[in-house]
Amino acid sequence: MRKALALLILLCAGQASAAGEWRHNGQLWNERWVVTVKVKGGEKSWTINKGSSAGLDQLDQDSMQLTKGLEQSLNETMARVASENGVNFMNGKLTGNISATLVPDAAGVVNATIGGLSYSVQNSYAGKKWGVLHYSCVNTTSLENMLIVAQYGAGNGQLTDKVGLNGTPQSSTDCDSNLSWILPFIGDKIISRFERIADTKILEGVNGMTGKLKDSLFFGRDQNWKSGLENLIPADRGVALPDGSTFPIGQYVQTNLARIIAESRMGVRNGSGIKIVRPTVDFNGGRQQFTGEVLALDVGSGSVDFSVTLSQQAEVNWFWYCPPNERVCPRYD
Secondary structure (H helix, E strand, C coil): CCHHHHCCEECCCCCCCCCCEEEEEEEEEEEEEEEEEEECCEEEEEEEECCCCHHHHHHHHHHHHCCHHHHHHHHHHHHHHHHHCCCEEEEEEEEEEEEEEEEECCCCEEEEEEEEEEEEEEEEEEEEECCCEEEEEEEEEEEEEEEEEEEEECCCCCECCCCEEEEEEEEEEEECCCCHHHCCCHHHHHHHHHHHCCCHHHHHHHHHHHHHHHHHHHHCCCCCCCCHHHHHCCCCCCEECCCCCEECHHHHHHHHHHHHHHHCEEEEEECCCCCEECCCCCCCCEEEEEEEEEEEEEEECCCCCEEEEEEEEEEEEEEEECCCCCCCCCCCC
16 A cells, blocks of 8 residues: 555645644545556556555565565665675665566566666764764765666566676765765775675665565466456456447457567556645645555557556545644634
């Protein structure tokens, strides 16, 4: 569930009066999935209550967990580099949403390119210089515009050894003195590790994320022997086309899944689900509906191109909050 994101309120200046503001208690109402399919100029959407489709619930969980293993591998590696250099590892965070392109080739493999992510790590160090000058510093090193490349078999989903990671490393150090120019610069060590990147733990994380991405959509099967794509588009779904006919997109996917995987160029992106934004001052109270993208897939096969999007939808109940001891708490200034 994406409640951690749903509970994040994006504060907007000027949207609440100085004496009061719109608030909610964090509870989501009428949670549901919205699946939208587009094919041959036609479009169809349907909703499914959250919890009533084990396949979609699992797909949501898989989407949220895609980057966890890579973040852990990066953190373990950077903590080791820090320790080897007498520095304290503070934290590391992988951010962003995955944007992937999967391209098959004639050799029976799929070339995966994954972007949209950034990593930032902080380390601290303190001590004395020349026995008299004390210092305390925090170094922040980041790997921006991360690009992951991998390759796996179109028929069996097995990853090959062609896995890599690169990006643009940057580093900065803040100290409580003016000694940063003469201090050991841990950022250089980490940037060197990023540039060489052939660390076993990091590559394990890259492999793990790539494996989860492909398996959750195509190769992994749930208790009903369905893949993520098959759960997104059930066999009984059809899309009304502009010419008045109906295209049986569900049957097409179920029948041609192996060919779709082996022959189609695909774009995949994962989203963050709904984000709750405080209402504007002209809101009249009550419930407000929010929708946010969880996963999107564009399939280009050359014969039948289609796209499918999974979104999270829910309602939030707002109430007007007045601070304690406020004798006047108007809804509008």
